[in-house]
Amino acid sequence: MESGTISVLNELAQVYELARKLSDNLYQPLQIELCRTITEEIIGSVEKAICMAKAISGSNGGEPLFSNSGGEYGDNQQMSKKRKMLPTWTSQVSASAMRGTELPDDGYTWRKYGQKDILNAKHPRAYYRCTHRKKQGCLAMKQVQRSDDNPLVLEITYRGTHTCSSMEQLQETDQSLFDQRNSRGLVDLQNSLRLKTEGNFAAKDSTSLIFFPSTPHNPDENLFCSSPNLESCFLSSFSSPFMSPTTSESNCLPLSPCQKLSQGNPKADLTGIISMATSMTNLTMTDMDLMLRTGEMDFDFPIEISNFEWNSAA
């Protein structure tokens, strides 16, 4: 089991727990603020999981999760000269999702190497690269810029995929978790982690939370997407109607189905989640992909990405 995958699953487990908490409070009128907070935490966690997933695919040496359809960045030297060929994707992170830190924790350590005032932008853009660039030649980079519209929102553009092994720390944590718990197998996974792929997927809102790669969508290269129809894409189903950080006021979460998970044994949820996540340790991403392709995996809480945008690479 790839360590990063474990981290992703743990992150997803956290998302699930938050979503469950949210559904518990959803219909209590006095808990609106709490719901809002939880929702933003969910967003942060989903985003983190996605970043990790990307990292996994990069460190596997295989096709990146969201790759350039051109596939022209295999050669590092070539890549440095052809910046445009790096896979690029953008996400927006709200301040609350950052949990008080300067930058959202995406599972990697970054080193700032520059800052630049950008024309017509209120805030400067900061440039980061992976701390392991020198030692391991990791070429992952990211740009961070505060949103003009909402200073509490960071627009983060990731470039390139991690080839470093900075997930090692996470691996240790995950492994200890794994050691503490019995694997409950895929039955647990199927019972508790059910992904609905029926998400309404049209990108109608411009206030997207997460923007994915900079290239035209190629289903053959995308680990999570087996169909050209985005509705069948795992990621499309995996964000949520929760909301973008800028539209947090108006969110109602049709999450009640996830209450199923807690029915009968409400206090065992977290245990179940962790078990669920760790029981995946024998699964590869390919396995997940297969499950998704065959529809075996089925979240019961209908998370959907309301906004999904492929950046133009150029």
Add this chain to the structure above:
DNA sequence: ACTATTTGACCGCT
């Protein structure tokens, strides 16, 4: 001493 950040200068692209 080592690592990270800051910041002005430089470079390549349009």
Add this chain to the structure above:
DNA sequence: AGCGGTCAAATAGT
């Protein structure tokens, strides 16, 4: 020429 992105020396922090 202007802009965005990167480099690298200076500085700060541990």
